[in-house]
Amino acid sequence: xxxVTVTTRIERLPAAVFDFMxxxxxxxxxAPKAEYADTQGNGPTRRGVEVRHIAGLRVGLRWHATAYQPxxxxxxxxxxxxxxxxxxxxxxxxxxxxxxxxxxxxxLAGPFAVLAPxxxxxxxxDDTASFARLKRAIEALGPNVGLV
Numbered sequence: 001x002x003x004v005t006v007t008t009r010i011e012r013l014p015a016a017v018f019d020f021m022x023x024x025x026x027x028x029x030x031a032p033k034a035e036y037a038d039t040q041g042n043g044p045t046r047r048g049v050e051v052r053h054i055a056g057l058r059v060g061l062r063w064h065a066t067a068y069q070p071x072x073x074x075x076x077x078x079x080x081x082x083x084x085x086x087x088x089x090x091x092x093x094x095x096x097x098x099x100x101x102x103x104x105x106x107x108l109a110g111p112f113a114v115l116a117p118x119x120x121x122x123x124x125x126d127d128t129a130s131f132a133r134l135k136r137a138i139e140a141l142g143p144n145v146g147l148v
Contacts, residue, residue, distance in 0.1 A: 002036065002120035004104040008131040012138050014091040014098045017072035020138050030134035061085075082109040083119065100134070101126050 010017050020026050060080065067075030067088060075088040086105040091098050104127070106120040107113075 002116040004106065004120050005101065005123045006124060006127040006131055007095065007099060007101040008135055009097055009099055010138055011097045013096065014071040014093050017091055017134075017138060018074065019096045021074065021134070022070075026137065029137040031130050062115060082112045083107070084109075085123070091107060094137045100131065102131070110146050 009069040012020075021030075045061055061083075062080070063076050063078045065075065066071045066077050067087070072091050073088065074091075075086070078085040078087065084107045086107075088103045090101045092101075092104075104120075106116050106123060108116045108119065
């Protein structure tokens with residue numbers, strides 16, 4: 001197993017960041033590697049299939065929510081063949097801003113296990129870039145536009 005942790009500071013309150021992150025209308029603005037998502041249910045019962053690009057491959061990941069506690073925790077478990085990624089986002093108020101951290105545990109089964117560090121490296125790069133896009137997208141809305 002390999003672990004990935006990435007943190008960023010967003011100049012918006014946690015409720016606004018959480019709402020933005022969980023609104024499918026905004027997914028492509030901050031997670032462009034998720035080219036398609038079929039989502040069913042809401043909140044803690046959300047599940048679906050998402051097509052993503054991982055390490056140069058186009059894969060259909062099955063996922064379900066593992067944590068849904070607005071506005072502070074959001075978790076998903078992704079699966080594709082031998083790959084399992086357990087993702088937890090935590091949002092913590094820091095004055096009028098939010099510290100957003102993603103922790104991802106990457107597991108590959110069987111003989112693929114030796115590739116887990118390489119996949120984790122790619123996920124870290126992708127998450128770092130996604131957080132930069134998330135920060136730009138939310139902060140561009142301005143403090144009183146659209147979200148909480």
